Amino acid sequence: MHRHRPAVLTATSRLMKPAAAAFRHACLPAVAAAFVLHATNAVAQSAFTVTSDSFRAGGNVDNAQVFNRDDCTGGNRSPQLSWHNPPAGTRSFAITVFDPDAPGRGWWHWAVAGIPVGTGSIAENASGSGALKKLGAVEARNDFDVDGYGGPCPPPGKPHRYVVTIYALDTADLHLAQGWPAEMFDHEINTAALGFARMVVKYGR
DSSP: OTTTHHHHHHHHHHHSOHHHHHHHHHHHHHHHHHHHHHHHHHHHHTOOEEEOSSOOTTSBOOGGGSOOSTTOOOOOOOOOEEEEOOOTTOOEEEEEEEETTSSTTOEEEEEEEEEETTOOEEOTTHHHHSHHHHHTOEEOBOTTSOBSOOOOOOOSSSOEEEEEEEEEESOSOOOOOTTOBHHHHHHHHHHTEEEEEEEEEEEOO
């Protein structure tokens, strides 16, 4: 059957009038472009994204989210975050906040795992208020040696970047415990990640 199919197509093309054939060839680029545009729009509409009432992508961190120890005197309130269109198969969510501009390997400010799949947002100060614990989530020990959120507190000089990432995970339980190191959380989160949504903010003194 497969060997006869090209012959049938050739016969059909021979029966096509020249004007009809020309019209078809003229329309093909437009049809192809429309298909690509439709596919692109579908992908854009279903993209996994994160938004925040506390942070603006590319903007400066407000004092409410800055650390509150040593010579930093912020509110140390974890940011409000919302996420949209997680990938199919998502069974839980995780959050990390990381400073890649800190000396050495960078600085972990926050890592959370075990956020239930039905959750689409967390309120500001969910870390300090106990709201994450009520959801059943667990928080890592950050590089300030504190469990939960620790806001920006870079040394004076050039502003640092803070990478905020929401992960969609393929498991509901990473078997992580409250207070384990953030770097361990990050490793386990990445092994189970189906996708992520990210924004970068900055802060300097």
